[in-house]
Amino acid sequence: MxxxxxxxxxxxxxxxxxxxxxxxxxxxxxxxxxxxxxxxxxxxxxxxxxxxxxxxxxxxxxxxxxxxxxxxxxxxxxxxxxxxxxxxxxxxxxxxxxxANLRPVRPLPALYDASPLRREIIEGTDLLVVRELTGGIYFGEKSRSATSATDVCTYSVHEIERIARVGFGAARSKVASVDKANVLETSRLWRETVKRVHAEEFPHIELEHVLVDNAAMQLVSAPRRFDVILTENLFGDILSDEAAMLTGSIGMLxxxxxxxxxxxxxxxxxxxxxxxxxxxxxxxxxxxxxxxxxxxxxxxxxxxxxxxxxxxxxxxxxxxxxxxxxxxxxxxxxxxxxxxxxxxxxxx
The missing domain is CATH 3.40.718.10 (Isopropylmalate Dehydrogenase)
Known part of the structure; x- marks a missing residue:
């Protein structure tokens, strides 16, 4: 067939x-x-x-x-x-x-000098962004009036569990779960659920929690530290495009x-x-x-x-x-x- x-x-x-x-x-x-x-x-x-x-x-x-x-x-x-x-x-x-959206980021030695970042920063980087695709602010209830607008960010435990399993399953050694748990209630649920899935199903994989603003900074200052970046829809959209610059061009991702x-x-x-x-x-x-x-x-x-x-x-x-x-x-x-x-x- x-x-x-x-x-x-x-x-x-x-x-x-x-x-x-x-x-x-x-x-x-x-x-x-x-x-x-x-x-x-x-x-x-x-x-x-x-x-x-x-x-x-x-x-x-x-x-x-x-x-x-x-x-x-x-x-x-x-x-x-x-x-x-x-x-x-x-x-x-x-x-x-x-x-689950998978975006591998592996700058090639031939293109190290094409990146706007210095060779010594990007050399040896080999990471995977695992982005949740069906929840979050993109799919939440929306409203609009002449003077205001709202976009509701919603996540369920089920949505977080299944994307967490993809992230842990893809990891060689470490998962960086990216959220904004110091501010957002959805991120607190995200962090709690990822912690539980890790403890119950993937204890052999190292897990760290990184706030999204810190992750954005580290992605361009120390990208080699990442193996799998696991994150929700909006954060994943932004971080994966940022990560494209490690390769020298978004035309490589x-x-x-x-x-x-x-x-x-x-x-x-x-x-x-x-x-x-x-x-x-x-x-x-x-x-x-x-x-x-x-x-x-x-x-x-x-x-x-x-x-x-x-x-x-x-x-x-x-x-x-x-x-x-x-x-x-x-x-x-x-x-x-x-x-x-x-x-x-x-x-x-």
Missing amino acids: ATRIVTLPGDGIGPEILAPAVALLERFVPDVKVEEHVFGGASIDAHGTALTDSTLAACQSADAVLLAAVGGPKWDTTDPDQPRPEQGLLGLRKGLGLY PSASIGDTDAPGPHPGLFEPVHGSAPDIAGQGIANPLAMFLSVALLLRHGLTLESEALALESAVDKALDQGLRTRDLGGTASTAEATEAVLAALG
Whole structure:
């Protein structure tokens, strides 16, 4: 039976980086069947909504979903009654039951000098941000009047327990649970629940609690101290983008969003680069496709359990960079096509 992957090109540079990524995927999974659907701003233009019912249904029945990028100034609005591309992403996560976002951050030796941080600070960094995806302020009740607005931050014990298990399960030795327990009641529940899950199920893993402002500071002053950063939705969104600068460019950071694989039925994960749609360079053929390629590697690993294939693709990206590949965001001149050719050549 063929492996079925739904692809969502999205907006801006999305289609440009997705096409070569699909070619790489087909190289590793010869029987793959790729089904493309409109999503994000492009879907708003075509259907008036960022995520149609038919696109969601296709994603729900797939083996995995590969997303490029969404958004752009064309659809930027503060009117709560107008659709936004990001609503499609939130709806997709909810519709697929995706509650854990995994963002590995591993600066490559070839790019140490591309980071705005000094080499001696980032050298040897290898961390994973585990971000909760379905709770928190993004999904809480919202209100708006002429003079005020509210966004309710809500977390349940169940939501915290399951993301804590993902974080502890991914850790080599240590989990830094990031919260704001000195101020927020949701963070106090978070801290209490993480403590209990640790004591009952993962006592062999070291656990520390770090306030989010301290974590943000340490992430750029001593990133090597982190193994797994476990945190809630809003904090994870901000910290993972901050962590991208350790790699030299947000164009180098992939991500995987996963759900409950133990429950019956298909459980497709969502795999996407962390960067946005970069509308300012769309159509010029100069976008960095490497985060997209590394997202394919995460799809191979977490979506299709093809670990050796994932390692081969990651090694090819490393090798291409070691041999001098640099896209414009990394201080070079390589086009999207030239970056793709370099990675294919490194695969041999």
